[in-house]
Amino acid sequence: QNQIGQADISMSRKYDRRTTTFTPEGRLMQIEYALEFINKRVPTVGILTKDGVILGAQKQQKSKLLEVEKHSEKMYAIDDHIVLSASGFTSDANILIDYARKAGQEHYLTFKEPLPVEQLVQLLCDRKHYYTQFGSSRPIGVSFFYAGYDRYLGFQLYCSDPSGNYSGWKAHCIGSNNVNGKSMLKDEYKEDMNLEEGTKLTLKVLCKTLDTTNPKAEEFEIVRLTLDEGIPKISTLDEKEVKDYLEKA
C-alpha cells in the first residue's frame, strides 16, 4: 500500500529521517522512499521458462553527446551461470555487482562448484539489509532481477528490493507502469512456456509498459540464460533478433 493518508504524512515525516526508526504505523519510510525511486525507473521484466530465463529492459534514451557504452548499464553477468539486471542507482549497483562477482569466484575457489543462485541472492540481500538496520547510511537504492541456473534447482528467477527482501518468481515486472506489466503477465504467462514464447511475452510486456506507442528494436535490451549442451550460456539478443520478436509479438 503506497497510499499515505493526510494524517499519516505529517506523522511519518517525523520518523523518516533515519533508516533505523519505525513509524507508529510500523513502516520504515527510507526503504519505502527507495522503492518509490525504483518504481519511477525504466521498466524491467523477468520471465522463467522451462528452457531458460529471460530478462528484458528498456534502454533509456539519452543524449546524443554521450559516448557509446561498451558494457550494458543494466545487465551484468556475475558468472557463467548467473546474470543480473539492475534497476536504480547505477553507482550503488556497481558496488554490489563487483561484490557478487567476487563472491561467485570465492565460492568456486573453495567448492570447485558454481555458486548456487539462491545463495548469491541471499548474499546480496544480506548486504542490502545491513544498510537498513545499522549506522547512518541510506538503504542501497537498487532492485535486482536474478536469472540463474544451478544443478540443484535448475532455472531460477528472483527479484530483490532495497529492503533486502527477495522472492522467487515465475514472471515479474518492476519499474514505471509495472502495474500494467504485472497484470499482463498474470493473464498471459503460462508455466509450460518455452524460450521463444517467453521472449515474445517479454517484449509484449515491455511495449505495454513503455510510454511510446511505436517501439523500436534499439530501445530494448533482452538477455537470456539458457543451457548449451548442459553448460549455462548468457546471450544478448542483437537488434535484428529483437526486431523479429517485436514483429511476432
Added chain:
Amino acid sequence: RVAMSIMQYNGSAVLAMKGKNCVGIASDLCFGVQGRMITTNFRKTFRMQEKLYLGLTGLATDVQTLHERLEFRLNMYKLREGREIKPSTFASVISNVLYAHRFGPYFVEPVVAGLDDTNTPFICGMDLIGAPVTPPDFVCAGSNTEALFGTCETMYRPDMEPEELFEVLSQCLLASIDRDALAGWGAVVTIITPEGSFTRTLKGRQD
C-alpha cells in the same frame, strides 16, 4: 629418505617455444613424491583462455592452488573488463601474485605461452617470486632445467611452422625428461595457432 630442495619434492618439466605465428607448451605427466610415482596423468599445463596457456612446475600442491587462484583473478578480469586478457598482462598478474608472497612464496616456477590479440606469439618464464623473463625463443622450467636448456639450445630454430614446432618441442622435452629421475611417464603437448589449438599426448619411457 632423501634431503631435497622443496622445488624437487615432486618432479616436473615444462617447456614453451615460439614458432612462426604460433607457440607451443608442453609438460610431463608424472606426479610423484620424492621419486615414488603416484599417478601418471598429472598435467602441468592449463588452458586459461583459447589462446593462453599456463604451465606450472614445482611443488604440486602449489601448482594446483596457484592455478585455482589465477583462474579466480582471470575470471574477475573478464567480468570487469568484458574481454579476454592478453598473455603479457596475465604474466604481470602472475608476477604480482608471486611477489605479494615474497617472504612466504609459492614454490612454483610458472611458464606463460599464448597469442595476443594481434596473434603475436608470447612466452614468458618466472622464478618463484615473480621475476619475469621474456626470451625470443624458448622457456624451460622444472626439476631438471639443465637438460631442458641443453636440448632446446641444440634443436631450436626460429620461425617453425606448427607441425614442425610440435615435433621439436616433443623431442626436446622427451629427451630431457628421460635424463630426469623425477619427471617423465609421458608428456602432453599443446600448439596454439591463430586458427585454434591442438593438444597431443605422447608416450615416452614409462619409468
